[in-house]
Amino acid sequence: MRARPALAARLTGAGEPLVPWGLTRPFGLLTGRPWRSGELRYESKAAAHGLFERILAEGGHPGIVLPAQVRAATRWSAARLLAARARAGKSTVVKSEHGVGGSGTTVVTAGQVRAAGGARAVLRRLPRGPLLVEEFVEGPPDPGAARDLTYDGFVDADGGLHEVGAALMDVTAGAYRGATVGPGVVPDWAEKPVLAFGAAVGRELAASGYRGWFDVDFVADAAGRLAPTETNLRLTGPAIAFMVAARLDALRGAGHLVRIADRVELGARLPEAQLEELCADLARACADLGAVFVPAIPTGAFDPAPWMGVLVAAHSPEALDAAESLVRAGAAAVGAMFDAPASAAP
Incomplete structure (x- = not known):
């Protein structure tokens, strides 16, 4: 962008806040904003653990426990x-x-x-x-119980904290795969402590000089308490799901559940035109279920192991699950066109 002065001027001179995905030195140069690397110190999991420890020492968060x-x-x-x-x-x-x-x-x-x-x-x-x-925090005995949760927030240019919300994450073998947001997604017992502790972290981030998107991740233990594990100082997948939910609520009525899946495997490598056709087919098929399909990450569709990121949305958990299943099946099925033809009968 800095190599294209007209584009840079259009972005920085619009009179609206210009918010990056995450703070970087090139962004500081683009906007004329001083680069303060110390703002990102809580990206360190050790520094974040120390921050959590200080917040808990002040009291007021009985539902939160910190692993050693x-x-x-x-x-x-x-x-x-x-x-x-x-x-x-x-x-x-x-x-x-x-x-x-x-x-x-x-x-x-x-x-x-x-x-x-x-x-x-x-x-x-x-x-x-x-x-x-x-x-290691042992999880609830019920394998279907909420285990991985997150708080998303935003610190504005004046240091004001804005709550985005709490979400239920899909974490497999320690790796983030996606998240679901919307009414009733986060259990009642967890929502209040997640929001309260996440806001406390956000206030500390603001006081340290950080500005922008952030989240706080948690795991639930067997006793129904929550353990904070890290902060991420950037725009995360759950925040994107919250934004999609807000827009769909405005367009189609309140109460949307939105699920973001960062990696949906494709059955074959797809050039751009064929990927667009697939997305159009999936959008129509989801609409037949009363759901909405939104492509999110198209850049991996022509990788050696092809994939894409998607969002699905619906007004009920059943429709949301059905839409996700349909999308995953449809994405996997694109490889069928390349199957060897059946040999003709003699």
Whole structure:
């Protein structure tokens, strides 16, 4: 953009706030905004843990519990901590200090340590360090219970905090896959503590000088409490789902449930024109269910392992689930056109 002065002038001179996906030095140069790298210090999972600890020390959040965390300077010091926890029969979360969408986060059980022949063998495939060795939070006994939740918020240019909302995330093997937002999605027991603690984090971020989108991620424990795990200082997938929900509520009536799925596998690589045809077909098929289909991430459709990101929306959980199933099946089925023809009967 900076190489195209007319475009840069149009963006920065519109008289409206220009908000980036996430703060970067090039964005600061584009807007003439001073670059303060310290604003992003709570992207560090260790710094975020310290922030959570300070907020909880002030009281007022009885539904929130913080798992213990130790910062290990090297992979081998992390191995000693992991080995001690494994000998006690405890599972452990090992994290890189920075990582997006679950990257750099590994859950290691005591059984896995034994099977691998020791903690060093487990950690050999992880970054050299520093690593964060964290207490694993056991989830609810009911596999269908809410486990991974998030708070999304926004700090404006004046430091004002704006609540976007709470969402239920889809997390598989520690990796974020998507989220669902809308009425009744977050259980009643969890919504109030998520919103209260997320707002407390947002106020601290604002006081530290941060401006822009952010979220706070949580996991639910077996006792129905919530453990904050990290902050993300950027626009996240759940926030996009909230924006789509707000727009659809204005267009089609209130009460939309919206699900964002970051990765829907395609059965074949699709050039742009064929991807547009597929999206048009999926939009029509979802409309027949009373649902809405919105393509979100088209850039992976021609990758060697092709995929796309999508949103689906509906007024009921049943219609939302049906729309997601239809989209996943339709995306997978595009490979059928390339199947070898059946051999003719002799």
